[in-house]
Every structure is written in C-alpha cells, then in structure tokens.
Amino acid sequence: MFTGIVEETGTVADAHRRKDVLVVRVEAGKVLGEMPKGASIAVNGCCLTAVEVGPRHFVCDLTDETLARTAFDERLKPGVRVNLERPMKADGRFDGHIVQGHVDGAGRVVDLTRFGESAEIWIEVPEGFEHYLVHKGSVAVDGVSLTVASLEGRVFSVALIPYTLEVTNLGDALPGGRVNLEADVIAKYVERLLASRG
Numbered sequence: 532m533f534t535g536i537v538e539e540t541g542t543v544a545d546a547h548r549r550k551d552v553l554v555v556r557v558e559a560g561k562v563l564g565e566m567p568k569g570a571s572i573a574v575n576g577c578c579l580t581a582v583e584v585g586p587r588h589f590v591c592d593l594t595d596e597t598l599a600r601t602a603f604d605e606r607l608k609p610g611v612r613v614n615l616e617r618p619m620k621a622d623g624r625f626d627g628h629i630v631q632g633h634v635d636g637a638g639r640v641v642d643l644t645r646f647g648e649s650a651e652i653w654i655e656v657p658e659g660f661e662h663y664l665v666h667k668g669s670v671a672v673d674g675v676s677l678t679v680a681s682l683e684g685r686v687f688s689v690a691l692i693p694y695t696l697e698v699t700n701l702g703d704a705l706p707g708g709r710v711n712l713e714a715d716v717i718a719k720y721v722e723r724l725l726a727s728r729g
Contacts, residue, residue: 533573533616535627535669535676537699538562540612541574544588552592555607559589562615571632573616575700576674576711577601578632602637602709612700614674627676628669629716636660637709638672641686643702648693652704653686656712661685662722663714671713675699 541559548554555574562572563584570581572589577597583590598604607613619625638660641653654672656664664670664687668679677689696702704710 532619533576533578533627533630533632533674534619534625535576535630535671535674536616537614537675538616540698540700541615543607543609543611543613545609546607549592552594553598553603553607554590554592556588556590557613557615558587559615560587562617563587563589566617571618573614573618573630573632573674575602575606575613576630576632576671576713577603577634600636601634601711603711605709612703614699616674628671630671630674630676630713631716632674633713634711635663635714636712638712640704640706640708640710642706643704648696650691650696650702651680651688652691652701653688654710654712655686658685660712660714661687663718665718668718669715671711673699673701673710674713675701 539561541557544558545556566584568584571578572581579591581589582592636657638654638656641655643652664679664682666682679687680690681688
C-alpha cells in the first residue's frame, strides 16, 4: 500500500523491449535505501517490481497489460521524470490517502495554469471514472495524492501548491499529455456494495 506522498522524482535512463516486456531503467537516489531486489515501488502511481537494484538505479519489467492500462506507453522515454514512492511501512505515519498502486486508467491533461508559484491542472478522465470523483474527495494523479477542487462532467481540477510542483513531475504536464489515475478505493468498495444490493 502507498499513500500518494511522492518521495522523489527519478529519471528514466532507458526503456527497451525484451521479448514480451518493456524493460525500464530508472535512475534514483532516496528510494533505493532499503530497496532489495523484488521490492515494490510506485512509479507514477503504478506498483511495479524492482527486478534489479543498483547503487543509483532500479529496473522494472512492464507487461502489455500494464502498458494498456497506464500512460506509460507514451511517457516512459529516456530523460523523463517519474514520481517514486516506496510502500508504506506498517508502523509508518499515514499521510495522503490509501493508494494501492493499481492504476484505473489514463487521463488526458486539458490545461495547466500557473498562478505565480502555484498552479491548477485540469484533467479529462476515461468514461466511467467520473463516478468515483467527488468535490473535495481524493484522487491519485501520477501517484500524487490530491484533492478534487472542481468537477465538470468528465473533467476535474486539482490545485498544486509550490511544494507539490517542486517534488513531483506534475509541473512538467502539458495539454494533451496523459497521466495515470487511481480512484479512491473506498469509492470503489461503496460502488460494489451498492451494486450487490441490486
């Protein structure tokens, strides 16, 4: 489980195909501490397995299933920054909200407007995802725990404070670009419970 509090941004050093997987090498620093081979790591909000860990990098294998559900197919290019978070420890402080690292789909950036040191980003979600969004509710965008500021149909906005712009890659977003989205798991459980009551 993750919390949506990004620890650092890493940089994609390489991404290439090996048979049926996309092999991605990410250069990082802080998250490599206490990261053994086989550890889970959230990359732009998607829980991946570190199949190789070095002094300044880790490597993950991505299947076609992962690529189909995320924005990785167009985002994982050399030089691109990615948000990184290690799983929450059982005795850790719970910040953000419950983030599973199970990306529900890719949204498309409509606009990123800057207001001095802060900003607001507008994102169009895949059809059906809007049902999980509520005003002032939680949503994970590229693994960042954020609060829905406004909601108009399938487009929602979130405010980005200077700290978020500094420690995540959200300030790099461009209109038309895609981002990974994960709905609040509580909303998904409520939907399932209500559906079972028919």
